[in-house]
Amino acid sequence: MTAPSTQATALHHWIGGASDATPSERTLDVHDPATGDVVAVAPMASAADVDRAVASATAAAKGWRDTSLTKRATIMFAFRELLHANRNELAAIVTREHGKVTADALGEVARGIEVVEFACGMPHLIKGEYSENVSGGVDVWSIRQPLGVVAGITPFNFPAMVPLWMFPIAIAAGNTFVLKPSEKDPSAAVFLAELFAQAGLPDGVFNVVHGDAVAVNRLLEHPDVKAVSSVSSTPVARHVYETGTRNGKRVQALGGAKNHMVVLPDADMELAADAAIGAAFGSAGQRCMAISVLVAVGDAGDRLRPLLEERMAKLTTGPGHAPTSEMGPVVTRESRDKIHAYLAQGAADGAELVVDGRTLAVAGHDDGYWVGPTLFDNVSTDMSIYTDEIFGPVLDIVRVDTWDDAMQLVNDSEYANGVALFTNDGGAARRFQYEVEVGMVGLNVPIPVPMAYYSFGGWKASLFGDSHMHGMEGVRFFTRAKAITGRWPDPSHRGVDLGFPTN
Numbered sequence: 090m091t092a093p094s095t096q097a098t099a100l101h102h103w104i105g106g107a108s109d110a111t112p113s114e115r116t117l118d119v120h121d122p123a124t125g126d127v128v129a130v131a132p133m134a135s136a137a138d139v140d141r142a143v144a145s146a147t148a149a150a151k152g153w154r155d156t157s158l159t160k161r162a163t164i165m166f167a168f169r170e171l172l173h174a175n176r177n178e179l180a181a182i183v184t185r186e187h188g189k190v191t192a193d194a195l196g197e198v199a200r201g202i203e204v205v206e207f208a209c210g211m212p213h214l215i216k217g218e219y220s221e222n223v224s225g226g227v228d229v230w231s232i233r234q235p236l237g238v239v240a241g242i243t244p245f246n247f248p249a250m251v252p253l254w255m256f257p258i259a260i261a262a263g264n265t266f267v268l269k270p271s272e273k274d275p276s277a278a279v280f281l282a283e284l285f286a287q288a289g290l291p292d293g294v295f296n297v298v299h300g301d302a303v304a305v306n307r308l309l310e311h312p313d314v315k316a317v318s319s320v321s322s323t324p325v326a327r328h329v330y331e332t333g334t335r336n337g338k339r340v341q342a343l344g345g346a347k348n349h350m351v352v353l354p355d356a357d358m359e360l361a362a363d364a365a366i367g368a369a370f371g372s373a374g375q376r377c378m379a380i381s382v383l384v385a386v387g388d389a390g391d392r393l394r395p396l397l398e399e400r401m402a403k404l405t406t407g408p409g410h411a412p413t414s415e416m417g418p419v420v421t422r423e424s425r426d427k428i429h430a431y432l433a434q435g436a437a438d439g440a441e442l443v444v445d446g447r448t449l450a451v452a453g454h455d456d457g458y459w460v461g462p463t464l465f466d467n468v469s470t471d472m473s474i475y476t477d478e479i480f481g482p483v484l485d486i487v488r489v490d491t492w493d494d495a496m497q498l499v500n501d502s503e504y505a506n507g508v509a510l511f512t513n514d515g516g517a518a519r520r521f522q523y524e525v526e527v528g529m530v531g532l533n534v535p536i537p538v539p540m541a542y543y544s545f546g547g548w549k550a551s552l553f554g555d556s557h558m559h560g561m562e563g564v565r566f567f568t569r570a571k572a573i574t575g576r577w578p579d580p581s582h583r584g585v586d587l588g589f590p591t592n
């Protein structure tokens with residue numbers, strides 16, 4: 090496998106089915122986190138750029154809504170085939186700008202393709218209901234219709250998968266879309282747009298604007314944008330939800346996370362250790378479902394810790410494209426510095442720093458943004474390494490005495506995206522599933538990400554809004570219901586009646 094090119098690509102917005110050549114007043118460098126090299130330069134959209142993208146989506150909306158379901162599904166199938174055929178290239182783009190290892194990038198692409206496959210079934214998913222003869226000769230039926238122009242705002246950590254959570258469902262349902270991907274790794278979104286165009290998508294149905302808060306805020310205010318689907322850190326999610334809804338839009342805003350893995354003393358400790366390592370350090374801990382807190386009940390902590398240390402000592406961190414790398418860099422220099430600061434603070438606060446990732450060096454990659462796998466023990470809930478989402482390869486062990494203490498700890502968390510329980514006790518697992526106040530629960534599964542045909546979403550500060558992502562909640566989010574009551578004229582119904590039907 091060859092190393093990625095270091096030549097910087099000039100990126101463009103994708104508007105009206107083509108690269109948008111309008112010069113931008115502001116640009117942003119995009120880095121390869123493994124080398125620090127600038128690999129792309131992205132335009133940062135002004136409000137006027139966003140307006141052009143929304144105008145393009147608005148112009149395409151009627152024609153796309155009028156396009157038959159069969160034709161829309163055919164384009165979705167073609168898009169699915171192109172994604173599959175180009176998955177290696179898409180994964181390489183993800184690795185180059187995000188840093189995650191190739192296998193992980195391919196996994197992200199595979200999970201995104203599953204949503205496209207789900208959206209291929211839109212003719213079935215969007216079906217309404219019909220009740221015959223609700224009153225004499227009167228039938229009632231319901232249909233679901235697209236909203237019009239909808240927008241997506243996405244984070245850096247899944248530059249292919251998270252956009253694919255949104256736009257295939259929205260577009261298959263008959264909406265047109267404006268995507269504002271993360272400015273940290275924006276190239277995947279453009280590649281997705283090119284593939285979708287090749288699949289036969291009409292111009293203007295899918296648009297991409299690069300940018301930052303300026304672009305997001307314009308989308309949140311634009312009167313022609315009917316709904317916003319967003320995934321970000323919690324402060325941004327709160328802002329997106331509050332601003333979007335204040336402007337009359339339907340909004341789902343997924344936020345940050347701090348996911349716990351509870352290990353009971355009866356669990357298979359080898360299995361739990363394997364799972365914790367994968368879930369804490371995969372993608373350098375930059376997954377919204379990453380495990381960042383291991384809640385060890387009773388003597389589980391003493392038994393787990395040596396197993397974790399043993400496994401951590403064998404992990405290989407390096408550039409994502411290298412076949413030997415199991416963990417890549419973190420996304421930016423700022424992110425690395427922030428994580429380093431948390432590690433210093435955790436140690437200063439009295440947590441035991443068992444494995445310190447700040448010492449990691451990767452030969453030949455001195456300018457990469459490296460943080461090695463890090464383990465803290467005896468973490469308490471008032472420390473910032475416990476309360477804050479660090480979003481790096483950092484695992485905290487918190488020790489508690491009982492099952493009830495563990496449940497209390499998890500349910501007291503501000504965040505509620507994912508949680509896992511490791512045990513061989515079916516009764517304990519059943520009670521956990523029933524009582525835990527978290528949106529996605531794993532039983533001996535560390536990262537319980539629902540399949541495309543279920544819905545993805547957390548509770549509390551991990552999601553603002555009413556709908557989770559993809560699955561039937563996604564179909565409902567991107568459509569609105571209409572109920573029709575009708576009868577065919579019948580002479581027996583003649584005569585004025587001011588009454589309300591009593592049946």
Ligand code: NAD
Nearest residue numbers: 243244245270271301302305321322325343344345346377
């Ligand atoms: P981020 O909040 O910095 O940025 C996300 C998006 O919001 C980007 O498109 C960015 O341009 C935009 N944005 C940033 N600041 C903004 C502002 N002030 N006003 C308006 N828009 C703004 O997040 P990130 O660092 O790219 O991604 C990591 C975060 O996303 C983590 O908190 C992670 O937990 C979260 N995340 C959550 C889920 C989930 O399903 N809940 C999934 C993936 C990522």
